[in-house]
Amino acid sequence: MDDNLISVNNVSVNFDYQENFISKKQKIHAVNNINIKIKKGSFFGLVGESGSGKTTLGRAILGANKISSGNIIFHDDEKDYDLTNMSKHDLKEYRKKAQLIFQDPYAALSPRMTVRDIIAEPLEVMKITNSRQETDKRVRDIAAKCRLNIEHLRRFPHAFSGGQRQRISIARALVSNPKFIVADESVAALDVSIQADILNLLKQLQNELNLTYLFISHDLSVVAHVCDVVAVMYLGHIVEMGPSRELFKNPKHSYTKALLSSIPSIDPEKRSEAIELKGEIPSALNPPPGCVFRTRCPNPGVDCKGGEIKMGLTEVEPGHWVDQCCVI
Amino acid sequence: MSHLLEVKNLDVKFDTDEGRITAVENISLSVDQGKVLGIVGESGSGKSVTAKSIMKLNPGNTYYNKDAEIILDNENVLQFTSKQDLKKIRGGKVSMIFQEPMASFAPAIKIGAQMVEQLLIHKDINKDEAKSISINMLKRVGIADAEKRFNQYAFELSGGMRQRAMIAMALSTMPKLLLADEPTTALDVTIQAQVINLIKDIIKEYQMGVIFITHDLGVIAQVADHVAVMYLGSVVEKGPVNEILKNPKHPYTKGLLQALPDINNLDAPLSPIPGNIPSPLDRPSGCVFRTRCPHHNPEGKDGKIEMKLIEVESGHWVDQCGIKCGQNG
Ligand SMILES: Nc1ncnc2c1ncn2[C@@H]1O[C@H](COP(=O)(O)OP(=O)(O)OP(=O)(O)O)[C@@H](O)[C@H]1O
Numbered sequence A: 001m002d003d004n005l006i007s008v009n010n011v012s013v014n015f016d017y018q019e020n021f022i023s024k025k026q027k028i029h030a031v032n033n034i035n036i037k038i039k040k041g042s043f044f045g046l047v048g049e050s051g052s053g054k055t056t057l058g059r060a061i062l063g064a065n066k067i068s069s070g071n072i073i074f075h076d077d078e079k080d081y082d083l084t085n086m087s088k089h090d091l092k093e094y095r096k097k098a099q100l101i102f103q104d105p106y107a108a109l110s111p112r113m114t115v116r117d118i119i120a121e122p123l124e125v126m127k128i129t130n131s132r133q134e135t136d137k138r139v140r141d142i143a144a145k146c147r148l149n150i151e152h153l154r155r156f157p158h159a160f161s162g163g164q165r166q167r168i169s170i171a172r173a174l175v176s177n178p179k180f181i182v183a184d185e186s187v188a189a190l191d192v193s194i195q196a197d198i199l200n201l202l203k204q205l206q207n208e209l210n211l212t213y214l215f216i217s218h219d220l221s222v223v224a225h226v227c228d229v230v231a232v233m234y235l236g237h238i239v240e241m242g243p244s245r246e247l248f249k250n251p252k253h254s255y256t257k258a259l260l261s262s263i264p265s266i267d268p269e270k271r272s273e274a275i276e277l278k279g280e281i282p283s284a285l286n287p288p289p290g291c292v293f294r295t296r297c298p299n300p301g302v303d304c305k306g307g308e309i310k311m312g313l314t315e316v317e318p319g320h321w322v323d324q325c326c327v328i
Numbered sequence B: 001m002s003h004l005l006e007v008k009n010l011d012v013k014f015d016t017d018e019g020r021i022t023a024v025e026n027i028s029l030s031v032d033q034g035k036v037l038g039i040v041g042e043s044g045s046g047k048s049v050t051a052k053s054i055m056k057l058n059p060g061n062t063y064y065n066k067d068a069e070i071i072l073d074n075e076n077v078l079q080f081t082s083k084q085d086l087k088k089i090r091g092g093k094v095s096m097i098f099q100e101p102m103a104s105f106a107p108a109i110k111i112g113a114q115m116v117e118q119l120l121i122h123k124d125i126n127k128d129e130a131k132s133i134s135i136n137m138l139k140r141v142g143i144a145d146a147e148k149r150f151n152q153y154a155f156e157l158s159g160g161m162r163q164r165a166m167i168a169m170a171l172s173t174m175p176k177l178l179l180a181d182e183p184t185t186a187l188d189v190t191i192q193a194q195v196i197n198l199i200k201d202i203i204k205e206y207q208m209g210v211i212f213i214t215h216d217l218g219v220i221a222q223v224a225d226h227v228a229v230m231y232l233g234s235v236v237e238k239g240p241v242n243e244i245l246k247n248p249k250h251p252y253t254k255g256l257l258q259a260l261p262d263i264n265n266l267d268a269p270l271s272p273i274p275g276n277i278p279s280p281l282d283r284p285s286g287c288v289f290r291t292r293c294p295h296h297n298p299e300g301k302d303g304k305i306e307m308k309l310i311e312v313e314s315g316h317w318v319d320q321c322g323i324k325c326g327q328n329g
């Protein structure tokens, strides 16, 4: 139990939605009754199509999205933090321990800030350091760990390459000495060579700094390479979850199978083995009842059609969980 | 048999405040009817500039070399200046699809109206005929309720549907050559698989030639017959898709493959290509890849001898690394 860093228990996140002021209020079911445990030192992958709720779940774990029901516990060495019930003081502490890697720090920050100031900002905002010297030292240390050139610290954002920008982003996330990092599509916009470099850096930093990652990505090949555990999300639900190699070798859920088969193979002789899914992911305003995947499932069972089956994970192999309706 | 498209010795340069940028240098490519040429390379390698040259869509500060030729259907596109001629390569014989479908549609005009207008410009038909061709094409690309979509705006469609509508519009004029610039890059893998299958079916059905640009070698493996690998404006290697992916010769092609996470080979480490792409303003002399190549020899000839593709196997062309660095793949 205590080797878990994060427990997500029956968590749902809904957003209110109103098309215009006369229409009736509706709910967007972005995240539905999710249960996951993230082990200390894990590189936990979260995959799924656009709109499946990955970012919403990641933000909920960082305390940046309000949880509609359930709870999330962060198990620190000395104490547990319950994100649904945190004092101001605890929330401040938690912010130092759990950080997000921005996709692109310059999109969020002033172009007039130097790289040094961008990386230092969390220290200043959270009042972690007591003097300019201390701040500078922390910035220099983390920049060196992220293999950033110290010379670059005095420069301004423009004219940095995609890879360098991502390093700055990582340094900024790590400067407060966090234990948990959410990396949301952190390599999605990068060319393969730079992507490989950043992935290696994340791995190396994980070992050096004892980090635990929630790695959100729509790229299954990347996730298969770096993550030890993977959860597959579809329309707000986790439909399958397990040790990465087991899951990729032995997928059980129809959605996971279709997703895996859609990865374009690098072998020109292995063409079109994709299980083609019809249509697109339905709106989270009106998710289908029963199995959320059934509107696109290539081979639904007789029982799946009526929409009466209740979703929920069941363990089929040690640590390998699959939505129960896909198992029966 | 002559090729549908033949690009010969093309340079594309841009005059900017910082000086003249070489975006593409001395490339030669060909595309046959019914075949797909994949162009692959990192961002900034000149893929889009190459495609735009074929439609003469590069901006006013563009300079093409005098001895370059882009031969489409036996005419040199680079000589085209009249409206009548340009029409032929912009929606007539050549159509283009993009990563972002909104780039193809005017936001305030209904999809159907845009399709009809385009057909009336390029074909000798009336409005009713244009409408029925458009609706049929929307159906052909798998859009349900085509009649209803015909009367909608692009923003009203979902991402995957918009991509299909853009493809329908590009195909409705029955171009001989389709230029597809990263058409699946922004899509989820499941939708990407749908769009790839659609494009493949359509090529078979209409026997058009295609240039398919992507930075994803997996997508290349799935769609291309031939591949050209570009780096910093140069084609460093080209040939049949099987040859390039299974028997790569150029250090850059090999580097790309080693950096790629392959789901079928999870034990392989991810090896980045060392260093960064130089700015096109400091394009290296001689071999463009030498600042990052593991075989680069600072005292050697690779900075002095210009790049030139040589045929190492039938149809498989690679830069003459052997002469510059003694590397023969
Ligand atoms: N602040 C919000 N208000 C209303 N709806 C929201 C909000 N944030 C997210 N949603 C909705 O919640 C659902 C899940 O969105 P989310 O951004 O978590 O998906 P995602 O899996 O991260 O997708 P992507 O791969 O595109 O980043 C979507 O239907 C989205 O439109």
Ligand SMILES: Nc1ncnc2c1ncn2[C@@H]1O[C@H](COP(=O)(O)OP(=O)(O)O)[C@@H](O)[C@H]1O
Pocket: B014, B016, B021, B022, B023, B041, B042, B043, B044, B045, B046, B047, B048, B049, B050, B059, B280
């Ligand atoms: N209009 C332009 N003016 C100046 N430079 C340009 C222009 N268009 C493209 N370039 C430059 O040409 C090079 C090749 O660009 P591009 O063909 O868009 O690359 P790719 O499509 O391979 O990512 C890049 O260095 C780019 O910055």
Ligand code: SF4
Pocket: A253, A254, A255, A291, A292, A293, A294, A297, A298, A299, A300, A301, A304, A325, A326, A327
């Ligand atoms: S529960 Fe039924 S409909 Fe849902 S994914 Fe499994 S087989 Fe398909």
Ligand code: SF4
Pocket: B251, B252, B287, B288, B289, B290, B293, B294, B295, B296, B297, B302, B319, B320, B321, B322, B324, B325, B327
């Ligand atoms: S010519 Fe030399 S430096 Fe250039 S790619 Fe070939 S081996 Fe490398």
Ligand SMILES: [Mg+2]
Pocket: A054, A055, A056, A184
């Ligand atoms: Mg997201």
Ligand SMILES: [Mg+2]
Pocket: B047, B048, B049, B181
């Ligand atoms: Mg481009």
